[in-house]
Amino acid sequence: MPAQHGHAMLVRSLRTHRPEWFSRPGIRMLEVGTTREAIVNQDSTRILAQLCHEHGWSFTTCDMDPVTAEKARTMFAEIGVDAEAVAAKGEDYIAGHRRAFDVVYLDAYDFDHGNHSETRQARYEEVLGERISQHACELMHLRAIQGLGRAGRRRCLVVIDDTWLATDENGDVHWVGKGPQAVPWAEAHGWDVLDVSMENRAVLLERVPMEERVRRRVHNAAGTVKWGLLRRYKKVKRALRGTPN
Numbered sequence: 001m002p003a004q005h006g007h008a009m010l011v012r013s014l015r016t017h018r019p020e021w022f023s024r025p026g027i028r029m030l031e032v033g034t035t036r037e038a039i040v041n042q043d044s045t046r047i048l049a050q051l052c053h054e055h056g057w058s059f060t061t062c063d064m065d066p067v068t069a070e071k072a073r074t075m076f077a078e079i080g081v082d083a084e085a086v087a088a089k090g091e092d093y094i095a096g097h098r099r100a101f102d103v104v105y106l107d108a109y110d111f112d113h114g115n116h117s118e119t120r121q122a123r124y125e126e127v128l129g130e131r132i133s134q135h136a137c138e139l140m141h142l143r144a145i146q147g148l149g150r151a152g153r154r155r156c157l158v159v160i161d162d163t164w165l166a167t168d169e170n171g172d173v174h175w176v177g178k179g180p181q182a183v184p185w186a187e188a189h190g191w192d193v194l195d196v197s198m199e200n201r202a203v204l205l206e207r208v209p210m211e212e213r214v215r216r217r218v219h220n221a222a223g224t225v226k227w228g229l230l231r232r233y234k235k236v237k238r239a240l241r242g243t244p245n
């Protein structure tokens with residue numbers, strides 16, 4: 001298991017990529033997948049809520065399990081932070097928002113590593129009506145990132161936990177864990193992969209603002225035009241010199 005989970009990467013990434021946000025109150029953070037057991041190297045809900053509290057940011061955590069959401073509310077009251085715990089499917093909660101979040105930690109529907117306890121499986125059956133499946137995990141995280149196209153703010157940062165790169169028997173590299181569908185979709189729809197942490201087993205995505213996307217497209221197109229012109233120019237020069245193509 002990794003030393004620390006993706007929330008450690010999220011905190012590190014904020015310091016590296018958004019240091020100016022630390023002096024800007026009003027930043028809005030969403031966590032999807034609340035802490036269900038506060039075990040060593042997890043406990044993301046407390047850590048992220050405290051970080052937000054210290055900087056005057058707002059913090060919402062969302063979990064499909066109402067018992068877990070209630071535990072988070074009790075914990076917020078104990079440590080004295082003003083944060084919100086929502087009991088809902090994260091993908092649905094995200095779909096109900098528009099330009100609402102600057103930072104998102106996606107660590108929800110468990111990936112199927114084959115070792116989930118019967119208690120955990122029973123909780124999925126009770127709340128979601130199904131046992132843990134890899135397909136449902138991938139789809140849930142895909143829906144979440146799709147929703148963030150609308151619900152994420154301009155320079156939104158997203159960390160997807162339990163997502164890393166692995167090589168298969170043919171030597172091809174694939175995303176595994178929670179993000180095999182979410183990450184490729186994001187890359188094709190206006191998000192950049194800024195970092196991949198094999199230590200935290202997590203991936204950092206950044207929403208590329210529209211004008212930056214347009215600028216890149218124009219730049220790429222201009223590059224194509226330039227190379228095209230150069231090829232034509234060389235062809236004309238060869239023709240004038242009488243050398244074969």
Ligand SMILES: C[S@@+](CC[C@H](N)C(=O)[O-])C[C@H]1O[C@@H](n2cnc3c(N)ncnc32)[C@H](O)[C@@H]1O
Nearest residue numbers: 033034035042043044063064089090107108109
């Ligand atoms: C790995 S745990 C989260 C761990 C937590 N982030 C931490 O580090 O302490 C995954 C959580 O996702 C929740 N979950 C599963 N499917 C979900 C969904 N569709 N929407 C929101 N939460 C979901 C589970 O109930 C569980 O509490």
